[in-house]
Amino acid sequence: MHGRPRKSSKPEDPAAEAAKAQLIRDLQSQLLANHHNKIYTKEALDLSAELLSKNPEFYTAWNYRKLAVQHALDSDPDSADSVLAVELQLAQRALVKTNAKAYGAWHHRRWVLSKGHSSLDEELRLLDELQKRDERNFHAWNHRRFVVALMNRSDEDELEHTKNMIEKTISNYSAWHNRSVILSNLMKKKVQEFSQKDQVLAREYEFVREALFTDEEDQSGWFYHLWLLDQTVKSESPLLVSSWPGHGAEVILLRGSYSLDGSFASPFNIYKSDSGMLPLILYFNQAVKGVSSTTVTVSLGPNVNKDVVWKPLSAANSHVARVWVAQLSFADVELQSLEACSVEVTIGESSGIFSSSGCHYSHPSRLAFSVNVKASRTESGGSDLEHISWGNENFHLWKPHNLDLNFVPIDQLSIKDAHEQAPSTWQAEIIAEEIKHFRDLLDCKIGKLTVARLLTAHDALISSGTSVHSEEILRLYGNLMKVDPTHSLYYKDEHSLALLNQLTSRRESLLNHCFQYVDSASSNDNNLICLRLNNLSLSRLGSLEKLLWVEMLDLSNNELQSIEGLEALQLLSHLSLSKNKLGSFTALAPLRQLKAVKVLDISYNEIGAHSIDTTRYLCSSPLSHSIESDWDCKEIATDGVNVANYWEAFFVLKPLKNLTQLDVVGNAIADENFRLFLAKVLPSLKWLDGGS
Amino acid sequence: MQMGELAADEHVKYILSVEKRKDSLESVVSEHLRMNGVYWGLTTLDILGKLDAVDSNEVIQWIMKCQHESGGFAGNIGHDPHILYTLSAVQTLALFDKLDVLDADAVSNCIFLFVICFYAPNSHASLETLSLSFFKSDIAGLQNEDGSFSGDMWGEVDTRFSYIGISCLALLHRLHKINVEKAVDYIVSCKNVDGGFGCTPGGESHAGQIFCCVGALAITGSLHHVDKDLLGWWLCERQVKSGGLNGRPEKLPDVCYSWWVLSSLIMIDRVHWINKEKLIKFILSCQDTENGGISDRPDDAVDVFHTYFGVAGLSLLEYGGLKAIDPAYALPVDVVNRVFLGKK
């Protein structure tokens, strides 16, 4: 019931209303009786018509009418035209006189029309009449699309129709929507005057700008403008953005307890792996499918390795992901070999990699790096296990010994420039033009937001890596948080993304966050470099494509509710998320893919404190049919501990087979029972909340 | 009762009394969707911790009387079966932990029927003969070419029915029987440039439709098809000055969108982008604190539909004293966990 005032719930004329109720009740029960007994006499049909004009929501009556039509056509096929005309009238009366949103009446009309006996001329007139009364009636718009398809009306004519509707009322979002649908179609088909994308977009920018400047509060043009921006900057075909190891990297793979003396190697390029496995990570600009040993060739020295198995890093068990990883085996490389092994990777030379929308990966690219295996004959065993303490005193700003800053892994991103042609000037021009216009609208929310988005797009487009406008972008989002407090956390998330982009796009700023971990209480020099992004009031993670090299990451003292995307950091072995706003274990689902994690600090979050879990469906689980359940309460339960509420922890932590140190203190869930449960499901654990 | 607090007792009384007012005009014209009403009312009672105020046997008996021989359920006794009411029946039985009274295969076969009816919407065959031919055929071979779902044997296609079919089959542990990938592809084909979803390809985004599509993608582990930031921005901009949520740009706020918008925002983990306190205030301002019930907007007439969506919305907002509700299955979390994570 919509829009009916509360006080009239006591009818003005109770007797009249009771009579009306009785009438409809009688019609309804008679109709059901006729329906069950398959009675299609004129009298019975009239009764159903009367009922439907009074209550078009009574769906069984529409079904009855359809059966009656079939009955009539079966006995006299020539009567089709007249029989169906009656049905159209009936549906029209219900829509025009009683309820223009009655699903059953609209469907009945379509059902009749698709039989192909009726003229369609009446349809557009009826739609005009209904849309004059309610130009946003989405049933009418759906019907219009249906009719237009039946009539073969041209997309150009329909595009013109949306223009007329918008010019009549700029706040007709339905018309803007339909315009986006038709225009997408015309651009896809490259119909003559729509074949030049830059010209089409320039025209549309001008059209929507007019609407936005007429009434900046009116949302109708907002989403259309954002779509145009997306159309301007988005590359249809997928691109490789970064990789680990990067192009030109000289990786030292340490096996066993081999220790490097001296400072001849950048710690960024050292990777420890007892098994001799080296992860190879490919990061694309959008989710892709089809990464395999056929589409990506990996050569170790002169030999093509055909056995490389590629794994998508995605939440569900889908075969589409932005990040793909393969494990390259160096187990057979002779120990102490002086020669570095050269690795060459070519991506997309044979077709088969596609975006999720079906676009072909059309920029075949190549990257080469070397791997130098250093191994000792003794296995490291577990003896060098050491408790990690995240206290500030253990971190010392890392100073490169060598002035050659090329050791810093940021250069590994150069792959981006290697294959991408210079950014088309028309895109940069269009965006610069838009920025100029929208600077006049900076006194309102949508103006600020649009400028921030345009500047972000501009930076990404022209300056490959450096962010010239980052200060202004940060200022705009900071300001938006104040002027539109209702959506302040939206702007805060955008602010976090802009901040991380700024921080990771320049070598100097990134170096300010690189620390050497040296435990003052220990003599062991484990040569760990920690990226410390703590205390930045981050509410969201981003720019992870530039952080694939990170093995130790401190994100403590932020405002993270999610770690979406963190699964890309396949080298990660030490992670602190202490003192954030993580609300559940499902929010930690990306950890399931980070099998190298040994040390994890999730203390002082909000796990267990919320009744509603906002990441419940972003995590693979039996609820989303994306994982087989190996959860068995009975098997896990110990000494009367009720573990029913721990299934999320089970799903997320169980795959972390290398976890030796875990801190969970300071979460609502972390009571003594929970600790018993953890000890049971995580046999590799050595320290829980500091204690052994 | 103070303004600004949930009038829980009054709402319970209101829901229990609706059943008794069968002769009012309002209940006569909504007789055909009584099955929905039962689900809305009883789920509200469960969220309020008062499900035991009704006689479950009586309800279950009535539900089973609405089952058609095809396996599907009607909105009321003697009406035609429809997928809309089949889901409500299954959900209500799940509330009572009584899914075992159903022949799950019969119900899910009827849903397959609705899937395939899109194939032959103008067929003269009756439901019974269609059903007969269906059982002789290979399910995979019969599934609708484009993966869509119809609401009943008459072939109306809508992503609402995709959600309903998928949710229903999942609750019955029969999801593996359909081609989930195709069903997901169809939903994805209804995605718009604003990140939202429509009824059919090209249809305008609408919060109710978005719930259905996002919900279906959630249940099938396919949320990676959603552009969470784009859709999240569209959804969070549904919050208007009064704190309430509308269902499309430039429309009035309405309590029922507290559910459609909120649950979608929760499923894509973007609910922090709206102001929860303001929304709580708006929902509470739509209560009839005297006689119970919640309306679409302040001072409008209350109904069970908006009472359910208001209370469920408050539950999603973690309002105190309410049972948590699951954003995808629209059932209390403990019920969903019981169905999917097994018995304790």
Ligand SMILES: [Zn+2]
């Ligand atoms: Zn409503």
